[in-house]
Amino acid sequence: MKKNHKDSWIKALFAIIFIFGIGATYLIFSNEPNDIIEQPSNSRLEITGSSPETLDRENILDSLNNLKLAYDVAIFEKTTLSEELELQKKNIENLMEIIKASKNPSGEQIKIYRKQLSDLKVSLDLKVAEIKKLKSQNKNLLTEIESQNVVMYKQKAENDTLISKQKKLESTLKDASRLSLGNFKVTAFNEKSSGKEQETTKAKNTDKLKISFSVNGNSVAKTGKRVYYIQVLDQKNTVLGENKLIEFGNDKALVYSFLVGVDYQGKMANVYGVLNNDLAKFKKGTYFVNFFDKQEIMGSSSITLE
Incomplete structure (x- = not known):
């Protein structure tokens, strides 16, 4: 009986110790989260x-740096505003240096700084809008220039065609109005003492050579005086007669024996000239x-003397 009472008392004591241990453990672990939660707060304040x-x-410095890059993009457009944009970019760089120098700025x-940043943004927006306007105007101007070039090219092509036709017409009229020569003849004469x-x-x-030809009629040709050049060559290709040189201004020249003039009046005309050999037989x-x-040869003839 006494022994059973002692065992009950020991069991009760163990139960009290066990309950006390659980309570202490709970108190210890319930306080740890509070400490853990409070630590990040202290760390965050330090960071x-x-x-x-x-x-x-x-x-503000980050915004200014981005704004500077935006100015670089606008400057890259290479418009008439480039110098103004370069100046504004320099202002941004100066402002950034000032802000960097102020380690603990006041409110x-x-x-x-915010006001200056805002002004620079507004200035950039205005410049970008103006650049877009200029690009649009330039595009329209280029389109207009291209259209004008097309018109000018077509007009030039038409003018070239007209000039070519005019030249052909002038050449045709010139050929049509040119007088042709014919009936070329050379005759040797002996002059008697009586003059016959x-x-x-x-x-x-032989005392003289009588050289004759005819000028054919041409209704298109202009009337008036015409001059023709006669060239007489002997057996050695020596030019007889006056033996004069005439230049025509187009790098062409002619040595002639004598001139023959005719007053052309639109009808066929017979013309002749005489070559006297006064110096030698x-x-x-x-x-x-x-x-x-x-300078244009119109015909030729020859005579053989025995």
């Missing part, structure tokens, strides 16, 4: 210990005669 003004300062300074001329084929009897052989209208 974010900067003042609101300092944070504003950093934000009033922050307001001033007698045709001959003997060199020793005509020698045996063949003489060649060329007929020229300026």
Whole structure:
């Protein structure tokens, strides 16, 4: 009986100790979360210990740096506003240097910095809008210039065609109005003491060569005086007669024996000229005669004296 009472008492004591241990453990672990929760709060204060003004300062610097990049993009457009944009970009850089130098700015300074940042943004917006307007105007101007160039090109092509047609017409009229020569003839004459001329084929009897040709009629050709050049060559290709040189101004020249003039009136005309050999007698052989209208040869003839 006594032994059973002792065992009950021991069991009760263990139960009290067990309950006390659980309560102590609960108290210990219930206090730990409070300590853990409070620690991050202390750490956060240490990390974010900067003042609101300092944070504003950093934000303003970031905004200014982004604004500077935006100005670089606008400057890259290379418009008439580039110089003004470069100046504004320099103002941004100067403002950034000033802000960087102020480590602990006051609230009033922050307001001033914000105001300057806002003004620079507004200025950029206005410049960007103006650049867009200029680009639009330039695009319209280029379109107008291209249209004008197309019109001018077409007009030039039409003018070139008209000029070409005019030149062809002038050439046709010139060819049509040109007088043609014909009936080229060379005759040797012996002049008697009585003054009478007698045709001959003997060199020793020849006193002169009578050279004749006809000017054909052309209703398109202009009337008036015309001059033709006669060139007489002997057996050695020596030019007989006046032996004069005439230049025509287009790098062409002619040595002629004598001139023949005619007053052309729209009808066929027979023309002749005479070559006298006063210095020496005509020698045996063949003489060649060329007929020229300026530098252009119109025909030729020849005579052989025995």
